[in-house]
Amino acid sequence: MDFSIGELARRTEVKVPTIRYYEQIGLLPPPPRTEGQQRRYGKNATARLAFIKHARELGFDIEAIRALLSLQDNPDQSCSVADRIAKARLAEVEERIASLNALRTELQRMVKECASGRVAECRVIDTLADSSHGHGRLVET
Amino acid sequence: MDFSIGELARRTEVKVPTIRYYEQIGLLPPPPRTEGQQRRYGKNATARLAFIKHARELGFDIEAIRALLSLQDNPDQSCSVADRIAKARLAEVEERIASLNALRTELQRMVKECASGRVAECRVIDTLADSSHGHGRLVET
DNA sequence: GTAGTCCCTATAGTGACTAGAGGTTCAAGA
DNA sequence: TCTTGAACCTCTAGTCACTATAGGGACTAC
Numbered sequence: 001m002d003f004s005i006g007e008l009a010r011r012t013e014v015k016v017p018t019i020r021y022y023e024q025i026g027l028l029p030p031p032p033r034t035e036g037q038q039r040r041y042g043k044n045a046t047a048r049l050a051f052i053k054h055a056r057e058l059g060f061d062i063e064a065i066r067a068l069l070s071l072q073d074n075p076d077q078s079c080s081v082a083d084r085i086a087k088a089r090l091a092e093v094e095e096r097i098a099s100l101n102a103l104r105t106e107l108q109r110m111v112k113e114c115a116s117g118r119v120a121e122c123r124v125i126d127t128l129a130d131s132s133h134g135h136g137r138l139v140e141t
Numbered sequence: 142m143d144f145s146i147g148e149l150a151r152r153t154e155v156k157v158p159t160i161r162y163y164e165q166i167g168l169l170p171p172p173p174r175t176e177g178q179q180r181r182y183g184k185n186a187t188a189r190l191a192f193i194k195h196a197r198e199l200g201f202d203i204e205a206i207r208a209l210l211s212l213q214d215n216p217d218q219s220c221s222v223a224d225r226i227a228k229a230r231l232a233e234v235e236e237r238i239a240s241l242n243a244l245r246t247e248l249q250r251m252v253k254e255c256a257s258g259r260v261a262e263c264r265v266i267d268t269l270a271d272s273s274h275g276h277g278r279l280v281e282t
Numbered sequence: 283g284t285a286g287t288c289c290c291t292a293t294a295g296t297g298a299c300t301a302g303a304g305g306t307t308c309a310a311g312a
Numbered sequence: 313t314c315t316t317g318a319a320c321c322t323c324t325a326g327t328c329a330c331t332a333t334a335g336g337g338a339c340t341a342c
Contacts, residue, residue, distance in 0.1 A: 004308090006319060016320090021299060036307045038320055051270050058244055058269070062298070072266050079263035083255045086265045090248040097241045100234055103199055107231040114224045122220035124227045125213050128199070129192050145339095147288065157289085158331060166329090177338045179289055203329070 001042050008041045012049045019049065027052055027065065060089055142183050149182045153190045160190065168193055168206065201230060 009016045022028045028048060031039045051072070055065045064085050071082050110124045150157045163169045169189060172180045192213070196206045205226050212223050247268065254264035 004320075015300085017300060018298085020321095025298090034307080036320085037322095038307065047270065054271075055269050056298090058247065068266065068269065071263070072270070079255060079265065082263050082265040083252065086248060086252050086255065090245065090252055093241055093245050093248060097238060097245065100238045100241065104231065104234050104238065106199065107227055107234060110227050111224065111231055114220060114227070122212075122223050124220065124223040125209065128196050128209065129188065129213070130195075145289075156331080159329085161290095162330060175338080177289085178291095179338065197329090 002040050003042075005039045005041065008046060008049065011046055012053055014049055014053050022049070022052060025062065027062065027069065058089065059093065060085070064089070143181050144183075146180045146182065149186060149190065152187055153194055155190055155194050163190070163193060166203065168203065168210065199230065200234065201226070205230070 003011075005016050005019055008014075009019060014022075019028065023030060028045065031041050031045060033039055048069070051069070052065055055068060060068070067085060068082060071077060071079065106127070110127045114122055114124050146157055146160055149155075150160060155163075160169065164171060169186065172182050172186060174180055189210070192210070193206055196209060201209070208226060209223060212218060212220065251265045251268045
């Protein structure tokens with residue numbers, strides 16, 4: 001109880017500058033300070049930061065997390081909003097998995113057919129140069 | 142033959158500012174200009190841009206593409222470098238797919254268990270608040 | 283000649299941090 | 313009590329791969 005930002009960073013495995021950044025954008029409330037202006041945290045901050053960290057690991061963006069946190073702060077509301085956010089994220093993830101599977105197939109083919117000879121015969125280069133490969137939104141953003 | 146940047150954008154489905162950006166960072170050579178300083182492109186530029194576009198769709202970053210292009214420009218070298226780049230990218234993609242599958246499972250569970258009641262019983266919020274979920278690097282970067 | 287579309291450069295903004303400079307505070311040992 | 317050195321502070325700028333905006337100039341069709 002009542003520890004420094006470095007200790008919070010160690011406990012949650014979130015880097016110190018990232019914690020300050022979350023405070024700056026309003027995901028974490030400004031904590032009390034020592035006389036010398038150093039931040040002091042307690043159990044609540046640890047839980048809230050763990051929540052944020054886990055949500056980030058699940059790929060929720062900051063705005064989604066902001067919405068989820070405000071739900072958590074008002075536990076008497078309907079959770080249909082949380083449900084909607086999670087469903088949207090699930091759909092994104094499933095789409096991403098499908099894209100990456102297509103991508104893996106193409107990369108595997110490229111690698112398999114590359115005999116590591118000269119570039120002139122290289123399938124990796126050839127495949128990339130072949131403009132017939134149209135597939136929207138494969139790139140990870 | 143000999144068309145504007147807008148026409149190149151239409152043919153390759155790469156946006157105009159993106160084309161100028163690729164020129165600025167040296168992926169595309171500076172093209173000839175009209176008297177009024179407008180860019181004029183030909184077949185070579187189209188092929189090179191299609192190569193870049195495809196590589197980006199496959200998730201190669203700009204530096205990898207720079208390396209691949211320089212191989213393409215010198216077709217007498219060994220293509221082991223290209224092979225290595227493609228293999229590294231394949232490994233990344235496979236790791237990413239594994240992470241996303243884990244993620245999907247967790248999201249599916251969250252959504253399934255959310256009865257859309259009050260937030261107090263919401264599994265979405267609960268799951269995120271549960272700090273026992275340690276899994277490294279699930280987040281897409 | 284003029285309207286309207288396209289093009290030009292240059293700069294700033296995006297998201298989610300990360301790195302650095304330059305200075306201050308804290309905790310532990312002598 | 314003093315000193316050392318790690319940890320802390322703020323502020324600014326940089327990352328990646330674009331994207332958007334401002335304020336203008338060029339080109340094409342009528």
